[in-house]
Amino acid sequence: MTTLTSPCQKEKEEEEDHLRPRGCRRGRRGRRRHHFHGRRRPQVEHHTGSSTWSGSDRDYTYDELLQRVFNVMREKNPDMVAGEKKKLVMRPPQVLKVGTKKSSFANFLEICKMLHRQPKHVQAFLLAELGTSGSVDANNQLIIKGRFQQKQIENVLRRYIKEYVTCHTCRSPDTILQKDTRLFFLQCEKCGSRCSVVSIKSGFQAVTGKRAAIRAKTA
Numbered sequence: 391m392t393t394l395t396s397p398c399q400k401e402k403e404e405e406e407d408h409l410r411p412r413g414c415r416r417g418r419r420g421r422r423r424h425h426f427h428g429r430r431r432p433q434v435e436h437h438t439g440s441s442t443w444s445g446s447d448r449d450y451t452y453d454e455l456l457q458r459v460f461n462v463m464r465e466k467n468p469d470m471v472a473g474e475k476k477k478l479v480m481r482p483p484q485v486l487k488v489g490t491k492k493s494s495f496a497n498f499l500e501i502c503k504m505l506h507r508q509p510k511h512v513q514a515f516l517l518a519e520l521g522t523s524g525s526v527d528a529n530n531q532l533i534i535k536g537r538f539q540q541k542q543i544e545n546v547l548r549r550y551i552k553e554y555v556t557c558h559t560c561r562s563p564d565t566i567l568q569k570d571t572r573l574f575f576l577q578c579e580k581c582g583s584r585c586s587v588v589s590i591k592s593g594f595q596a597v598t599g600k601r602a603a604i605r606a607k608t609a
Contacts, residue, residue: 478555478563480504483547485540488533495532495543505555507567512550514590519546559583 450458481504484496495516502509513532517524520542524534557565557578564579567587577584 478504478551480547480551483540483543485538485543487537491535491537493534493536493538495534498526498532499530501547505551507554511554511567511590515550515554516543516546518590519549554587557581557583558585 481497481501483498483501486494486496488494498512499509502512505512509526513524513526516532517534520534520536520538522534522536524532527533551563554567554574554576555563555565557563557576557580560578560581560583562578562580566577566579568575568577572589574587574589575584576587
């Protein structure tokens with residue numbers, strides 16, 4: 391059955407169709423045309439350059455951000471991404487007897503260079519932990535007052551490495567010991583962490599020998 395439409399009625403329908411929303415306008419045969427304007431999903435583009443990240447304001451996916459983190463880590467610190475840890479290989483201390491009341495730390499300066507620490511700082515820690523006194527002679531050997539075994543010096547060096555050499559965060563030996571006012575700070579070259587370390591406190595040292603006799607007489 392054919393429906394006849396007058397020109398006036400057709401113009402009226404066109405005006406009504408023009409006033410309707412864009413997604414609900416009628417087609418040529420009177421049917422409504424529905425337009426779905428959905429958002430397109432952004433395509434994932436893998437870019438490693440810094441210009442791509444700085445010049446865009448779109449929302450990045452989790453995979454993109456995670457990939458960027460690994461790219462930065464691979465550029466800045468490839469050993470951390472590979473999972474390789476640098477170990478500190480130390481030579482055993484050479485401890486010799488000097489007479490009956492003294493000991494000599496023969497390779498003292500060599501170990502200080504391997505630790506990348508000042509000899510005065512290592513010396514202060516050793517003497518404080520051993521509770522004695524000592525000095526470096528002309529041959530760069532640390533002469534310690536008292537008789538000590540190699541195992542004792544080695545244990546003290548292990549404690550020094552744990553506190554003043556190894557990073558407290560990532561356990562890396564690539565660190566720098568910096569002094570700020572009265573405090574020492576351990577700066578890690580691998581992970582970038584910075585923390586304060588305890589100051590060296592000298593222990594009690596008994597006064598013996600001639601000074602003790604002199605003080606007893608004057609008392």
